[in-house]
Amino acid sequence: MRYSTLLGKTKKEAPKDETSLNAQLLIRGGFIQKEMAGVYVFLPLGLRVLKNIMQIIREEMNAIGGQEFYLSSLQDPEIWKKSGRWSDEVIDVWFRTKLHNDTELGLANTHEEAFTQLLTKYIQSYKDLPVYAYQFQTKFRNELRAKSGLLRTREFIMKDLYSFNRTEEELNTFYEQCKNAYIKIFKRLGIGDKTYYTFASGGAFSKYSHEFQTLCETGEDTIYLDRKKGIAVNQEVYTDDVLAEMGLKKQELEEVRAIEVGNIFPLKTKYSEPLGLMYTDETGQQKPVVMGSYGIGPSRSMATIVELLSDDKGIVWPKEVAPFKFHLVGLDLAEAEKVYQTLIKNNVEVLYDDREDVSAGEKFADCDLIGCPYRLVVSKKTQGKIEVKSRTEQDSKLITVTDVLAL
């Protein structure tokens, strides 16, 4: 893609109303823009990153048997009344709206009820199970204070998977599979080494739920981490009893700040019972389906990567997430154009800075700010070759276009 025609050029200054690093860098880099407090829009560069993250998540969900759906944002209050959650006292982030005839509707803040209700139309027998259903859909959350850029917004795409099994044993097996899929996802997102499996409150139906917490000083959560064992406990369940149960010792735990990048819940029959999602087992008995839910917010993941991996020059995108693999800085535009043509003919993802009236210094600064894995420079000095530098290294070297294709 030619940078000259791309909408969303870099900005030298971040808007004054943005205090979080992720919003500052993503807005300055031309990835996102603020629509209003807690609501952001994705510019072409930002959407490329978001789609890459979604594709990584999609691949790992498909690999464990996930089937992709697309549910609605408008929701029928009736299904929420069945589960007892149609109330600001139970869910304090409701957005609601109304039909012309004054019928109240909900805007989806989550989809447990909607998926459970939907599956009552398709699941009758044990033969119809298991089902692992997921989607990428917008969630609306009426947050009192929206801050922290993409970390906490009033509207965001979420991947939510729901598991439907016959028994708790089957749920537990899948739960473990999904946990491992999440570990793979965060590794591919480049934040795996800082992300810890964390015990959190399980609500009414389960002792625990589990979070994936990424260590970050600007995170909203406080967790207690046993680095050696590689597990953590959320502040909300940090009690002597819980620690004893897990064999954790207070003196071996660090209190650290973290960002919750994923969470998984053993819902069991919390929603299937009130919503009537039953199946007939091998002996003819009616039983409630045993459920779990598994969430990751792609845009929150994007923000976390920025918070964690940026340096004083800008963003450092991991390879699988980067908007483009290569950022080609054209200083000798005639020569650079040839390299660009060769790269796109070979289906290489490249952002080509072909601007005519911009200095080399500005182009380099923009390249560092945008943060693609490899910077390629073509200038009079490179004499038919290409200067390549990794975003995370200082040294560059001269290579041929064939070498670039092999990177």
Next chain:
Amino acid sequence: MRYSTLLGKTKKEAPKDETSLNAQLLIRGGFIQKEMAGVYVFLPLGLRVLKNIMQIIREEMNAIGGQEFYLSSLQDPEIWKKSGRWSDEVIDVWFRTKLHNDTELGLANTHEEAFTQLLTKYIQSYKDLPVYAYQFQTKFRNELRAKSGLLRTREFIMKDLYSFNRTEEELNTFYEQCKNAYIKIFKRLGIGDKTYYTFASGGAFSKYSHEFQTLCETGEDTIYLDRKKGIAVNQEVYTDDVLAEMGLKKQELEEVRAIEVGNIFPLKTKYSEPLGLMYTDETGQQKPVVMGSYGIGPSRSMATIVELLSDDKGIVWPKEVAPFKFHLVGLDLAEAEKVYQTLIKNNVEVLYDDREDVSAGEKFADCDLIGCPYRLVVSKKTQGKIEVKSRTEQDSKLITVTDVLAL
């Protein structure tokens, strides 16, 4: 994909509350399900179709220089007040919601204002133009009566592109390019031969807008069609003056029903002026940006395809739209499994009916209902070969798996 594990099996009967053919067949086929009046959810098969349609549209929008964005559903009333459209008297399909502090927000029913406002942050000079920005985003429309299945819903994904040019001449040039891109899209969607470029009302700023109307008896619109010339006039501008201007003669026009599958509007400066989207031209003068807008609803296209191309046995998906190219009916499951493995190893899109306790007749009926382009049958009778039949033909023939790969 194995049909045995797919969620969303076929149903013999359509729900009684669905009167439109598209909703009946799409629900029976396991593509969609109703969440509530005017709100549908996409099951895995339906989402595959929807994604195929979106990808066709995306490719053609990229081909004419479109850049993909992703704006928000929550919208700031302030930008709508500037254009004078924050009112049920101007837009009668508003859905609104509120923050906890009682601040009212809009739910996007369209994005002219949002895109115009966004681009004020990026467009200053003539050098920043043109920009062709599009997205696939949810639109919420508070329809009084939602009926006709996916043809008219309260929530749907729409592709909306907005063009930003310096002059009306440039707008007209792009308008023509986008018109041609739309013609390509509807051809690829399999409804090109029934879709006509139609003159419609242009609103306050332009004499005409243009619709793409697909002939269909169940369509909501009435148009007057000159088949020879291949153009039509919407009822709303069907006057002697308009006909005279276009050189159309009443006696050569047919009154026909049609579905509006796309529309394009020359907005000119209708939104750029009130929202302050100005640029400095080559002589230093400030001028308003000249805009156009271009919409297609992927789910309405999906419904139109079903209305138009189905037969008494079910849906007939065009090749580029079909959820799978092949529907493999396994009657000899051991042999069929081998064929399935060969096909998926070759990255062929195949839906494999591997159900054990379902009759051949039921499997054939489901295959016709679901409507993939090719039916493959593997049975004791096919003796190591595969019986292939096109969805639209009666005759089948025996071919090898190598032949299937070459189809």
